[in-house]
Amino acid sequence: xxxxxxxxxxxxxxxxxxxxxxxxxxxxxxxxxxxxxxxxxxxxxxxxxxxxxxxxxxxxxxxxxxxxxxxxxxxxxxxxxxxxxxxxxxxxxxxxxxxxxxxxxxxxxxxxxxxxxxxxxxxxxxxxxxxxxxxxxxxxxxxxxxxxxxxxxxxxxxxxxxxxxxxxxxxxxxxxxxxxxxxxxxxxxxxxxxxxxxxxxxxxxxxxxxxxxxxxxxxxxxxxxxxxxxxxxxxxxxxxxxxxxxxxxxxxxxxxxxxxx
Amino acid sequence: xxxxxxxxxxxxxxxxxxxxxxxxxxxxxxxxxxxxxxxxxxxxxxxxxxxxxxxxxxxxxxxxxxxxxxxxxxxxxxxxxxxxxxxxxxxxxxxxxxxxxxxxxxxxxxxxxxxxxxxxxxxxxxxxxxxxxxxxxxxxxxxxxxxxxxxxxxxxxxxxxxxxxxxxxxxxxxxxxxxxxxxxxxxxxxxxxxxxxxxxxxxxxxxxxxxxxxxxxxxxxxxx
Numbered sequence: 001x002x003x004x005x006x007x008x009x010x011x012x013x014x015x016x017x018x019x020x021x022x023x024x025x026x027x028x029x030x031x032x033x034x035x036x037x038x039x040x041x042x043x044x045x046x047x048x049x050x051x052x053x054x055x056x057x058x059x060x061x062x063x064x065x066x067x068x069x070x071x072x073x074x075x076x077x078x079x080x081x082x083x084x085x086x087x088x089x090x091x092x093x094x095x096x097x098x099x100x101x102x103x104x105x106x107x108x109x110x111x112x113x114x115x116x117x118x119x120x121x122x123x124x125x126x127x128x129x130x131x132x133x134x135x136x137x138x139x140x141x142x143x144x145x146x147x148x149x150x151x152x153x154x155x156x157x158x159x160x161x162x163x164x165x166x167x168x169x170x171x172x173x174x175x176x177x178x179x180x181x182x183x184x185x186x187x188x189x190x191x192x193x194x195x196x197x198x199x200x201x202x203x204x205x206x207x208x209x210x211x212x213x214x215x216x217x218x219x220x221x222x223x224x225x226x227x228x229x230x231x232x233x234x235x236x237x238x239x240x241x242x243x244x245x246x247x248x249x250x251x252x253x254x255x256x257x258x259x260x261x
Numbered sequence: 262x263x264x265x266x267x268x269x270x271x272x273x274x275x276x277x278x279x280x281x282x283x284x285x286x287x288x289x290x291x292x293x294x295x296x297x298x299x300x301x302x303x304x305x306x307x308x309x310x311x312x313x314x315x316x317x318x319x320x321x322x323x324x325x326x327x328x329x330x331x332x333x334x335x336x337x338x339x340x341x342x343x344x345x346x347x348x349x350x351x352x353x354x355x356x357x358x359x360x361x362x363x364x365x366x367x368x369x370x371x372x373x374x375x376x377x378x379x380x381x382x383x384x385x386x387x388x389x390x391x392x393x394x395x396x397x398x399x400x401x402x403x404x405x406x407x408x409x410x411x412x413x414x415x416x417x418x419x420x421x422x423x424x425x426x427x428x429x430x431x432x433x434x435x436x437x438x439x440x441x442x443x444x445x446x447x448x449x450x451x452x453x454x455x456x457x458x459x460x461x462x463x464x465x466x467x468x469x470x471x472x473x474x475x476x477x478x479x480x481x482x483x484x485x
Contacts, residue, residue: 018357029357079356081358082358082359083360083364087363108357113351113352113355113356114351114352115349115350115351115352116350178361180347180351180370181347181348181350181351182347182350183350185273213271214271217271217272222272222346222347222349222351223273223275223276223346224276224447225347226443227365227366227369228364228369229364232364232365233364241453244447244449246273247273247277247448247449248448248449250271254264254268254274259264260264261264
């Protein structure tokens, strides 16, 4: 951090962190003090400082998920001061900087809360429910054989752009975490509309939406009530329009598919 | 036929039922409001009583009454089921600090509460008028129609009913402010050109309908 901002004054903070030993034990909030936090640090680097302190004292460090630390992997999922990924719009937790906080602040850090996302430990939750939803239909069939030429299938730029916007979902689960119903519909709709918009997705178009919605319900996610919290908190800006597309795809698939089960 | 029951017991299927029945109930509000505007007619209720007599005995209206009851029934039942399932989906451990008010509106999050207030109002409302007209002998007016107008006057002499009816309409207003446009979203009827218009039509619809209904008890309490 040295040299990046000579005027930045280090901060002292009080952290209220959710600690939970494992899935089967009851957790609770534990207070910690962190000192000399640079405003240039990311939120995760601040937690690294806390964990180094805890290790020095011989205490158990706080478990939290993280991987790329550049807003792509969707791992660093923290509910900070009552908001998914913290107060800053359009960012993941790793992209949140300590300059958004003030010296002396108290910061409450909790894991995602949803029945379908059980807490593994402390701030780390099990998001494998998302994997199972994708496995249920979030894929396309491709022919084997020689490498196809690029741009062989013409797709209007506007459609390609909309599909790409939906494809930017990083599956972090902030939509589920911020929804009062713990609904996964923004996540599911991003994948369904991405593949429904593109010709490559049309082979499994009907079975995809039927199977993905069935799996979503089976995992115990809630239903959308169109309150819009998910889109407001989504770090990559997936829009509610995708949920309307999901609903449309679901209705037309149910009405016309040959699936009688 | 299991695909039908499966469709309508899925999360999106139940939402579709909520949207279709909700929009149907909006059309009922329009019919009910247009008829009730006869209450403001300065004829001591002659036109209102004639309208009321027609609504109570016309076979087509009596058939639609069954459809209306089904509409209410499915809307209320699926609403309660969804509210319970959605609550359970969050799990037993709620957030210690939750600032959901920073990313969504209160009324959009309170549809079950607002709907329950409207339901309570509806039950009292049915008891006040529908119950009396359908199940008791009501005196007739000069034209030989059941004097529903007299029932309205006597009900709204009671300030308790006036307040309850106005509260019912305020709850309905907030319910519709979210519900109207939300129904179109749920049905997938969105378009970048038309969705903003649907939103503002929904606001206008909610305010006009609820203000007109709320004006009735207030008018009768103060001026009749």
